[in-house]
Amino acid sequence: MISITEAYVDSLALNAAASKNGRDLVKKNSFPLLCRSEDDTLLFGECKGSGSEPYRCSVDFLKPDDPVFRCSCPSRQFPCKHILGLLYAYTGGKAFATAEIPQDIKDKRDKASLREEKKKEAETAVESDAKPRRRQSNKSALTKKIAAQLEGIELADKLLAGIVQSGLGSVDKKTVQTLADQVKQLGNYYIPGIQIAFRALLLELQSDGDRESMYTAAIPRLTLLHSLLKKAKEYLEQRLPNPDETPMDTASTLEEAIGHAWQLAELKQLGLTVPNTELLQLSFRSYVDSSREEFVDEGYWITLGSGHIHATRTYRPYRAAKFIKEEDSQFKLVQIEELFVYPGELNARVRWENTTYRNPQPVDMRAVCSHARRSFPEVVKQVKNQIKNPLSDKHPVTLLAYKEIVNMSGQYVLVDEQGKQIPLKDIAAVNHATTPMLSLLKQGDLRDNAMLVMFEHDLEQNRLSAQPLSVVTDQGVIRLLY
Structure with a gap:
């Protein structure tokens, strides 16, 4: 018997609207066909759509911890409202007829199984190779990118110098708008982090509060930009002659501040991983970062073994927010096969892929408390x-x-x-x-x-x-x- 709850379905929805739309489909009896496989690993059905043909949707629980959602609708949201409706129909007690697994889903399962076998074969080959080959980088492409970054930094430095020389007292709305148009040009130089830092400064300069408060808030932004541009220039000039041989900075957050988006493969290659780790979330919040033009879901977690306080952040751009699932509070203890740790300081950011969950026990809570700083x-x-x-x-x-x-x-x-x-x-x-x-x-x-x-x-x-x-x-x- 497939065991799912309404709360589980709610957690799958990308947002509240998707959840509501899925429930509405059930209320309107939009599912003329509701089926389940004899082995209870598949729910599938048909949902009335705007066209003459119904949408065919399914939820494949062949791997219970990693269900596969499929739907013939054109929606870019996933899971879509039809899949959510199918699951809400199931949790709501609607009758599901026992039926054979459709041939197209059998074929997709076979292909997925074949891919999994090839993946395991590849992993086995890598593990058995005593000297795995280092990923080759394109020196010419890296050189061009760093040269463009240095050019962008020079432009940003001129913009900052103009603000400082004119003085904050001379900055008005027209000046801010002109600067905003110029800051957009920084997007052409592979320095999105510096561009975001500049946007943050401009947001302070155009605030509607009193001038003294604006000055107080703007000064740290100016200081940050000045230091960032200086350190970034020194660092990139050092890497420019031999970018493929000069190691990237992993001792600080400078690369990320410039705008580098670390890939999990990079972190693993650099040895920034921790095996077999358990984390417990201690706090969670969602907020708006206007300078990034993104929603941010942020959690703070403690590692049971070491006591390190790590952060997780999911960024959802304004324009794509409805297509990206919102994160939520996590109350269970997360068991992670491989923890990826970004370069950072007291609260280095982390990510992971494969996880299992268990309820925290009193012994776990005592372990958490034992890691608290006493002095x-x-x-x-x-x-x-x-x-x-x-x-x-x-x-x-x-x-x-x-x-x-x-x-x-x-x-x-x-x-x-x-x-x-x-x-x-x-x-x-x-x-x-x-x-x-x-x-x-x-x-x-x-x-x-x-x-x-x-x-x-x-x-x-x-x-x-x-x-x-x-x-x-x-x-x-x-x-x-x-």
């Missing part, structure tokens, strides 16, 4: 050292072990076992209040537990603040941010 002064020093680097992430996330959470005249404070304190405060980077939710915690949650926090340097008070994201106890994770 606040050491954490503050490490965070400050990272923030000082202009190109570093200015909002590192850390898991802190606390003796107690105290409310001092309306200000929540985290206290460690030595009596050292870190003030808790909602920060602009999160753009969502969580500190007031601390008042809802049970008395036992206020002492001898761990808290995941995001740091920010308060320029006005010249001190670090931390916003609580989650409280971790030996019973589970209490999420303050959704």
